[in-house]
Amino acid sequence: MTVMLRTQGLAKSFTLHLQGGLRMAVLSGIDLAVRAGECVVFAGPSGVGKTTLLRSLYGNYRADAGAILVRHRGALVDIAAAAPRTILDVRHETLGYVSQFLRVVPRVAALDVVAEPLLGRGVAPAVAHARARDLLLALAIPPRLHAIPPATFSGGEQQRVNLARGFIAAHPILLLDEPTASLDADNRAVVIRMVREALARGTAIVAICHDPEVRDAIANRLFVMTPCQDAA
Numbered sequence: 001m002t003v004m005l006r007t008q009g010l011a012k013s014f015t016l017h018l019q020g021g022l023r024m025a026v027l028s029g030i031d032l033a034v035r036a037g038e039c040v041v042f043a044g045p046s047g048v049g050k051t052t053l054l055r056s057l058y059g060n061y062r063a064d065a066g067a068i069l070v071r072h073r074g075a076l077v078d079i080a081a082a083a084p085r086t087i088l089d090v091r092h093e094t095l096g097y098v099s100q101f102l103r104v105v106p107r108v109a110a111l112d113v114v115a116e117p118l119l120g121r122g123v124a125p126a127v128a129h130a131r132a133r134d135l136l137l138a139l140a141i142p143p144r145l146h147a148i149p150p151a152t153f154s155g156g157e158q159q160r161v162n163l164a165r166g167f168i169a170a171h172p173i174l175l176l177d178e179p180t181a182s183l184d185a186d187n188r189a190v191v192i193r194m195v196r197e198a199l200a201r202g203t204a205i206v207a208i209c210h211d212p213e214v215r216d217a218i219a220n221r222l223f224v225m226t227p228c229q230d231a232a
């Protein structure tokens with residue numbers, strides 16, 4: 001299958017300004033390849049750099065060295081070297097990210113929060129809202145909550161709104177940060193089904209997932225990380 005995402009020699013360190021500019025190496029020599037229809041889950045001890053790697057893949061952190069190649073409109077774009085405008089373009093069309101927590105926009109109803117990625121692609125509002133409604137219902141968000149801004153929702157409800165928003169645009173590559181952390185068993189099962197359906201459509205998925213049951217259910221492969229050799 002086509003490689004959708006590949007890193008080559010990726011390195012990332014943080015500069016600790018409050019510690020006199022001390023540099024802390026977190027990632028070095030990371031070579032990762034993820035194919036269409038494959039789910040790779042990061043594994044390794046707490047603090048090894050799983051979140052740092054996921055955020056780097058999304059372009060949130062600037063890499064110190066190496067490449068992050070993403071298949072975008074049939075060509076490979078290096079996220080590590082791309083201009084901000086290009087990164088936004090890649091995120092819009094190709095690279096989705098579902099964080100653990102919903103970034104709540106004040107006064108925007110849950111239904112609109114979920115429909116927004118489709119509306120941004122020019123999908124007709126009736127179609128986008130119908131799809132958003134279906135996803136919210138599948139994730140057990142009842143209709144009475146659809147018109148309410150999610151600011152007051154429970155942690156689990158917010159996470160499910162976030163998942164619905166993350167899955168609605170069917171990005172070819174999806175980065176998932178603890179997609180089931182606040183969910184009960186029924187909703188975990190729904191998320192597992194959504195991930196498997198996305199994989200069957202050919203989506204390439206990279207995930208951080210501490211729940212062993214969910215991990216076993218979605219992972220085709222573990223990417224085992226070990227503490228950076230350069231770390232002090």
Ligand SMILES: Nc1ncnc2c1ncn2[C@@H]1O[C@H](COP(=O)(O)OP(=O)(O)OP(=O)(O)O)[C@@H](O)[C@H]1O
Pocket residue numbers: 014015024026044045046047048049050051052053
């Ligand atoms: N913005 C930052 N500035 C400075 N140090 C950071 C920053 N983000 C992460 N770190 C450090 O980088 C290391 C890796 O953190 P990261 O959150 O990537 O680990 P993780 O493997 O995701 O851990 P966990 O499984 O506990 O969530 C940690 O030592 C952390 O303190």
